[in-house]
Amino acid sequence: MTLRVKGRAWVLGDGVSTDHIISGKFKYQKARLEDMLPYLLYDVISDFYKRVRPGDVIVAGKGFGYGSSREHAARLLKMAGVGAVVAVSVHRIFYRNAVNVGLPVVVSTKIPPITREGDTILVDLVEGIVVNESKNIREEIQSLHPLIVDIIKAGGIEEYILKHGGPPWQFRSSFSK
Amino acid sequence: MSSRELTLTEALLSRKLGRAPAPGDHVVVDVDLVYMHDGTFPLALKVLRRLDMEKVFDPRRIILFIDHAAPAPNLAAAIAHRIMREFSRKHGVKLYDVGAGISHQVVIDEGLIEPGNVIAGADSHTVTLGALTTLATGFGSTDAALAMATGKTWLRVPEQVKVSIEGEPSWWVMGKDIALALLGELGSDGAVYSSLEFQGSAIPYISMDSRITISNMSVEAGAKYGLFPLDGLAKAWYKSRGISTEPLEPGSKATYSDEIVMEASRLEPMIAAPPSPDNVTSVAEYEGVEVDQVFIGSCTNGRLEDFHAAARVLKRHSVKQGVRCIAVPASRRIYMRLLREGIIEALAGAGCVVAHSTCGPCIGAHLGLLAEGEVAISTNNRNMPGRMGHRSARIYLANPATAAAAAVKGRIVDPRELLPLGSRLMDPVEVQMA
Structure with missing residues (x-):
């Protein structure tokens, strides 16, 4: 379902932390995710939550998702309509959170440096490629573990569990490659 | 394959799994x-x-x-x-x-x-x-x-990086200085998905409170684990809590994906300047920067040793007029011990706000947010724009003695200016185990 995403690029630099995505000073004022949405990337891109279109892709530099474990960051990006994140490197807690909420996050060294705001980006987890269609440059992405593909394919781990009746590790004895 | 020597991470995981896993599994x-x-x-x-x-x-x-x-x-x-x-x-x-x-x-x-x-x-x-x-x-x-x-x-299963910390640290060096220096070396994504294993000749000199600070900040480089060995100090710590331990050592020929060597004996007091915790240099580079607020606390530096270090400065000097100094012990147990030792009184007497335990100031949730354009020096772990308040506020990260010295002077200074010479800032074992 979310394995193939095409949209406009929003270009961010290195070190975009979960504090940048949803700052603690706003998060701890609100009880509901919906009420946090207007503060998504608040100090980074003004009115991002209004301007982002479904399927848009965040293209960032090194260390995306650094910092706090707050899953709200991944959830709010998805809630706003972000279709995928492409970054040079990604911090692990954010990565797991993104997988769990069904937000594709791919590591790419070639695409971020050449991408400009508004370029058309294709992320295709079936083919294993990320493409900047505006610049006609593509990169193969490292194949994802089947466990992760299964979760993203289901639309997140909640959807996976609702569909299969339990988390993936209930149905596989080993995940070794 | 089965006879290969295991790193500490692999040894711990293999105990858990009943077999030795490989990175990437x-x-x-x-x-x-x-x-x-x-x-x-x-x-x-x-x-x-x-x-x-x-x-x-x-x-x-x-x-x-x-x-x-x-x-x-x-x-x-x-x-x-x-x-x-x-x-x-x-x-x-x-x-x-x-x-x-x-x-x-x-x-x-x-x-x-x-x-x-x-x-x-x-x-x-x-x-x-x-x-x-x-x-x-x-x-x-x-x-x-x-x-x-x-x-x-x-x-x-993470890749493992051997972090060799070598030499005897100078008296002014705390875990925070080692953590910051390491972060400056690794960069904010330098250890993503890796397990850092701390080893080397400096380890016996590093107090438990300082070890906790170093492990705490390993995530600022993206590390999945920040592991200290189960050495004499760690075993003594467990024993003091009534917890028995079994011997556990990495193989001397275990292989790592990378190795970093740091000379702890050469460290100056360190500081991380905005906009990220890996923007690290010696405090000297930022001497003279005026501060509005000082925060001493958090899971990074809210322990006994940290307040002992801050009190060495604040027992003899007061917080400068116009500077807010907020001190937050990391737990009630630490708070009570500081009360008994007279340190809460010393900090309050010097003009600090001494608050109950909370993460509040570190995450910008409550207890001391920063206004537009303000400058803070803080002992916590993160200083990205907007972390503790307005996005234009500037946050410098340092150890508690450096933070306390800035509270006294109203500007960033080398803490050695205000510290009694030569007495180690890291607590000795007997203080830690008491």
């Missing part, structure tokens, strides 16, 4: 401890309720902490706290309520861990517990929720 493990706090628990519960999985696999292995915005500074926090108290009662799960302390520190204070435990904390600084040779790392709400309900989680 995805494995399912039983968790020994799951904990969450008011910033992460409400979302976890929402997920479990939607899945009709509201249960705990073992109430003795789950802990809840109200530590992030506590006592409730607003209605949203009050709602979160109420949800947690209700859940605790319903499922017989231990809850540490307002003022008990920051999760990681309470787990340490209360001795709720054993070497090799797999710990899933819904907080990025769960890596703190690696100082006591545990496989402790942070998870988001959903992963923690599923671990709480099922007792299991999946892990990608």
